[in-house]
Amino acid sequence: MESINSFLQPIDFIVVVIYLVVLIGIGYWVSFIKKREEGENLFLAGHSLGWSSIGLTMWGTNVGPSMLIASASIGYTTGVVAGNFGWYAFVFIFLLAMVFAPRYLGAHVQTLPEFMGKRFGQSTRNILAWYTLITILISWLALTLFAGGILVGQILNLPLWISVIILVMIAAFFTIAGGLKAIAYTNVFQMGLLIAVSLILTVVGVVKAGGPMAIFENTPSHYWNLLLPADDPNYPWLAIILGYPVMGVWFWCTDQSMVQSVLGAKNLKQGQLGANFTGWLKILDVALFIIPGITCFVLFPNLSNPDEAYMTMVTRLLPSGMIGMVMAVLIAALVSTIDSALNSLSTVFTMDIYVKKHKPDATQKQIITIGRIVTVLGAAISIVLTLAIDSIKGLNLFDIFQAILGFIAPPMAVVFLFGVLWKRTTTRAVNFTLSVGTIISIGTGIFYLWIFPKEQYTFWPHFLLLSFFIFVFLAVLTFLISLSEKEVEARPHFDYGDLGRPDRKVLWLWAALIVVMIGLYVLFNGH
Template sequence: MSHLLSKFQTVDYIIVVVYLVLLLVIGYRASFGKKNKNENLFLAGKSLNWYKIGFNMWGTNVGPSMLLAFASIGYSTGIVAGNFEWYAFVFLMLLALVFAPRYLASNVTTMPEFMGKKYGEKTRNILAWYAMVKMLISWLSLGLFAGGFLVRQILGIPMWQSVIVLVLFAGLFTMAGGLKAIARVNVFQMILLIGVSLILCVIGLNKVGGWNNLFAQTPSSYWHLLKPASDPNYPWYAIFLGYPVSAIAFFCTDQAMVQSVLGARNLKQGQLGVNFIGWLKILSVPLFILPGVICSILYPHLNSADEAYMTMVTNLFPAGLNGLVLVVLIAVLVGTIGSSLNALSTVFTTDIYVKKINPNATTEQIIKVGRRTVLAGCVFAILVALAIDSIKGLKLFDIFQAVLGFIAPPLTVVFLLAVFWKKTTKKAVDFTLSWGSFISLGIGIIYLWVLPARKYHFWPHYLLLSFCIFILLITIALAISIWDKQPITSTEDANVHIAKPNNIVKWMWGLLSVVMILLYILFR
């Protein structure tokens, strides 16, 4: 596969340079053009409306991993990966209608702070460290690895050089502007991404001769979301049982995703913003998976399915549009890595530095520590991304889902119990976050590195394994809460008024639910 850069003309270079300068200007103005710098850096001064929340959450979610991995699965399997986008509406609705009202009513900045109010400072401290580990691995390192993989395909340079270049630029932008800058840029970036992806799909469809030829030249199994139980890659029961474990942790408890909601102008804007990303996720199948399906017809003999996206871009886009493609790739990289760096900085400064190290810190000190945290996160992410690059035998998409599946169970257990079962005790929460995390991550390390599933075939599907870990941990947590001799349960909910969604919010979520059910009936 030839490198994209080899097809660049003068106009392409101009487009890229102008865009990079624009990003830095936006970051600078967001940081220094307003007062309340601390609020701008972390929660955007609680000024975000619904479309900024939706685009920012989608921009955080639509990283290079999605562009590469979804096209890869489309190339080899069809639209089955659409489950990870369309099934998500259930858990986005859970965030909007159940979790978000509690988060905003508690007036918190981070997820550890929320749990700390319910179960005490020890719980907050444990969760803060675990949340940072989760962000460093599942967001920063995986996102950086996928970005490095992408840049390696574009420029033909080694992985270590790719990830260093990417993380330095994203880190610089995050330190300059914080959440407000990221939210502003993501609105424009996501519109640009939709436009470029749509152009790629249209060109690809024309190349294969239209929809009829596309359906005729691909296996009928490519167009089904639900695979039979005998399917070795994505059996329906593994997705049905295992994906919710990751999805609840990802959408409802992850600081990088939830932070946009915490920065909402009010609850209604937050709930409508989460609803908006539900609608945007419908586009993932035609925009990100369909190019991979088309590529399987046009270029059926690739060395790796992971090359599908860049193969389409490199071979189909005419001269002059290549610079725009590179701009979009930079956009999704900055959106994902920048949002996760900002979330990491927020958790460390709020839950560790201010709470434990320097309670009397000034605004200037907090911002300085936050920016140093970004730098530290960049270094760690580079090292882990290179370690992930050493994993062989799994597709990019499976690596991402497997890693998240082993990080998620403890978080999913404690947040579900905290919200839905008032008798959950502090001892149960602390055990799940500490020893439960050790169990879950330990199994993940064994699965991916020590006794890898590609060599040892006794392992169940990674999604089913994640579900089994979840069942184990929630059973232990329930038992501890029931048998705890000195229960210390939460009193926070009794002191906080939980607002109910208004009619517009209810109607929008009802409409989205109907549309998603119809889509599943159509592509079942």
């Protein structure tokens, strides 16, 4: 089958260049003309977010180019089973709304490290800063660069390492030119465009394949089951049921980027309604991101690389020019994620580690210099990590994403669940789990993915089960260490305020969502 690159016309590359130049132009306008008027609005101004903003922001943060490419890939090879990563999430979004959000908002914090600092002391906050750096480097930078490198490689027919360097250079150029403010200002428009394209791809693909029944009849029956047999080599039901919750708690309840909009809610009711809205939006994940992959399997069953499923649909089904627009929006969204991650990395290291611990009297010039050095180092480290990820054998793009996140998640999931649900949890136990537990968890991941890869060593359980086993081990350790301390260290009582009873409207909407999700699981398990 011909390469993606061979289907692109000069007009597509012209559209990409024009789109990026226009963004840079908007960036200049935002930076210089509108600077005085809107400078303050770049930050969250108090608790001002309503339910619709919260829901769309959470979903938009979760939906991105990496997800489009990876979801189409797994849809092509296994069907709707990957929909669990979208639909099963409602349980943990519910947990955020009903358990975590009341306590986060009751504690009056702006960040989750601040929350844990209030709960367990400054030492925990310091360790969390380092944990955050590792998370940003791996989950936001390296994985985004990996997906972006695959995309750019498909477009330009280049090896991954060159594609990744090109992507980092584009991000650096945007930063220098001031264009990243434009991406921030046009983010909602760009996400809307990406979602619209996915919807068009789904509709056009389904029509071209002969309709929904034709797709159903031309795919294996197991493609339409969310829960697969226990001996399934890809996603056995037990691995999903036990393993995803570890990742779900970490991602939806403890990751700053996901929880930030709930922390900015006008009040608890709006935060809980916003989380509920996210749960409803997550239902769209299967139709928008996985069905295009399944449709691609029907239309183009002989792809040599399933990771090309999304761009195969784009280049075969959309007209020239529109293909260029899709490429431009994907690249701009990737650049936005990369730069935001580099900026977060720089901020966390400079303010939470360098200034707070080592040089509290640092001048503004020293802070800026350190920030720039960390940005360059972060970019270099993330390129190396991306190439390491590329060396993983036996897993497709989606599985690589989920496996790596599965090895990051256990320590944070344990620490936040114990910190919020058990008053007896001690600082020593939490600090041990965050430090030693992270070494154990990520170390296991390194053995699983690189040193003794599952492709060659069959003694490994599924990576989701492995994530669950690590979670249970760290939970037992946290429990035992806490119990072993005869006196809980003297700390001020952590007052959440009046947690109260959820609003009736909140309860009804969550009950409705739970009924719908159970219905979907019944519907997609009878084949």
